[in-house]
Amino acid sequence: MTAQESSTEAGRRMIAQLRLAHAPLRTDLVQLGLAIVMLEEATLAAEPVREIIAGLTVGQFAWQIKTRCEYFCDHLSLHHAIEDEGMLPVMQRQFPELNPVVARLKSEHEQVSMLILEISTAARELRSDDAASVTRLRGYLERLASMLAGHLDYEERSLFPYFERMNRDWHQG
Numbered sequence: 001m002t003a004q005e006s007s008t009e010a011g012r013r014m015i016a017q018l019r020l021a022h023a024p025l026r027t028d029l030v031q032l033g034l035a036i037v038m039l040e041e042a043t044l045a046a047e048p049v050r051e052i053i054a055g056l057t058v059g060q061f062a063w064q065i066k067t068r069c070e071y072f073c074d075h076l077s078l079h080h081a082i083e084d085e086g087m088l089p090v091m092q093r094q095f096p097e098l099n100p101v102v103a104r105l106k107s108e109h110e111q112v113s114m115l116i117l118e119i120s121t122a123a124r125e126l127r128s129d130d131a132a133s134v135t136r137l138r139g140y141l142e143r144l145a146s147m148l149a150g151h152l153d154y155e156e157r158s159l160f161p162y163f164e165r166m167n168r169d170w171h172q173g
């Protein structure tokens with residue numbers, strides 16, 4: 001019997017749900033990273049670049065990145081709040097041996113939330129005619145990308161084996 005076959009139905013459902021929640025966080029951050037690099041190249045170009053992508057001006061592109069950043073940060077904060085207040089307390093109660101894992105996940109959520117504050121400020125201050133503001137936001141997004149990639153992988157690796165043993169969805173307490 002494979003690990004997949006031996007897992008509970010609730011476990012398989014929770015694994016699928018968490019993967020589904022993490023997928024857009026992973027892809028959106030990659031897209032934001034690519035976009036900010038494009039904006040940086042356009043901003044640093046010696047010649048003024050009027051059109052860079054799909055007819056957008058550099059200014060409009062910067063505005064889109066700002067908006068996407070805000071949306072991403074709100075979405076990520078909400079995801080972590082749901083985990084801190086719902087998922088992690090249930091997992092800790094049912095599996096006390098997960099205490100160190102939960103402590104690490106919560107501490108990483110705090111580190112990410114501090115970085116999110118920096119990103120929100122940098123996104124608000126982003127201006128397509130201010131190369132330093134673009135470079136600042138790119139740096140923060142790169143830090144978040146590497147921090148979050150490690151966090152999501154660790155969370156899945158640590159919790160999935162426990163999900164597989166559960167008969168009830170953590171949403172049910």
Ligand SMILES: [Fe+2]
Nearest residue numbers: 080083105155
């Ligand atoms: Fe998390």
Ligand SMILES: [Fe+2]
Nearest residue numbers: 022079083155
């Ligand atoms: Fe998560």
